[in-house]
Amino acid sequence: MSDKYVSLSNLTLSYGKTVAVPNLNLDVVEGELIALLGPSGCGKTTTMRAIAGLLQPTSGSIAIDGRDVTRVAANKRGIGLVFQSYALFPHLSAFENVAFGLRLQKMSDAEVRKRTDAGIATVGLTGFEKRKPAEMSGGQQQRLALARSLVMEPKVLLLDEPLSNLDARLRLEMRTELQRVQKATGVTMVFVTHDQSEALALADRIVLMKDGKIEQLGTPHELYAKPATAFAAEFMGFENIFRVEGGNLVSDSGQLPLGFNAVSPMLAWRPSGVQVGRGPFSGTVSASSFAGGHREYVIDTPLGEIKADASIETPEVPIGDTIAFDLPEAAARPLSV
């Protein structure tokens, strides 16, 4: 097992004069499932395209399994990519789609057939060999795209927003499928997503990116529980983020006294961390909605809007009424800017 199976060093990527990713350093461990997470324009897709060889870096280097591949053409890198649109070949049958890459190699027909059949079986599409991609469902098309990449036995498998085009049920199915395939083949997977729940559920490690730089890198648990910056906290569902100035919580709309000592420049609370119904502060309920296990309030306060989740055991406070709340120390997450 190599800790630097895919190694990006001082990688700078640009489109014309626009620098999308300045000086990125990242090591991917062999056999792990790593997520590049961030909003659109953060450089995650650009980074993935550079690893695949579809985009030539402006400077820096990319090494895979100890070999510098920066100048190696995309068709010689041995990397698989499952496109967001799947990019299946519409004129070919499912079988020929999967066999496409194998047929380009010097391989006997029998061998091609054997490996294609095995690849199709891996993703559970046996019996669909003769269908054209257009005759398959979205979920089947994606599994076909996955099989087409997997039969090539790639060193690294890249996936672009693998779950985004699927409905909720298929999403869960595909998630399990990807984890199973990864366990079975041991292939190193890098996937790109803008959806933190996707990243949290699938990845061994998450690379949170912003403006082409790594904002935070860690396990899903680390990122979820301990976001380091306001950007990371916001991405991980901390909806109430305030500055700390001279013993007060401060926002653009006003301030409230902080009931405890804080050394960090910012503090953040999840809606579930805000205490509702009692506490030293009060505000007006401006919105309220039932969310199954809890009730979601939006409270107008001197700090602006605060999002708070209340137990459904407590009686509902109608919109327009005053509600007491607290921002407790125990649920506060300290942030560095």
Place this chain on the structure above:
Amino acid sequence: MKDLTSWAIISITLTFLIGPFIIIIFAGASAGEALAFPPDGLSLKWYLKVFTIESFRQSFILSMGLAIFGTLAALLLGVPAAYALNRYDLPGAETIRTIVASPIIVPGIIVGLALLRYLVIPTGFTVTLALFLAHTALVLPYAVRVVSSSLNNLRSDMEEAAVLLGCTRLQAFTKVVLPNIQGGVLAAFILGFVTSFNQVPVSLFLSGPGVKTLPIDMLAYMEITYDPSVAALSALLAFMSLAIVFVAERLLGFSRYV
């Protein structure tokens, strides 16, 4: 009332579109000696006579050759051009598109005169070669236009997928792009063929002694002989075009591309 108006409009339109065609068919089927409508009795003699006129046979072969090979040459240039314009962010791509489309916009008389004055006279090209070059240039805009529209419908990530599976760029083009735009290429061929075959103004300038395309030959024939054979030939050619378009529509849904 509204129904009546729209029926009236449709009838008038169809009359103007199909009417001349019907007149030609009957004028050619005349039993008389002069081109007239209504004809003096009906017979197929002029339809049969068309095949015996030697100059028509020669010019038909020339027109066929020009239409087939001119269009093939235009596709040979046009497919890569359309691909480059579509896939690469070329400097001045818009200008190139406009220049490529210009033979459609500029009147054929001017194109013909310009080619004669600045290509044929200074270079001394043979009439056949000049006609071939002119027809290639005339068909090229259609080739680029039609192939472009089918390339637009083809996502570029398919080629990237092919490359990542081991294809060179050229293999990705032949194995993935071409099979998926073949309908568009065929449509461009048919459109180019018909355009070239029916071309008059440019060919008028470039035709030389003994080398005439069929439409020019028909014009020349009519100046001397005013018999119904030209009408018969016109009807036959119209049927040929109709058959081509009909087969194309059946085979590949031609109307999607034009």
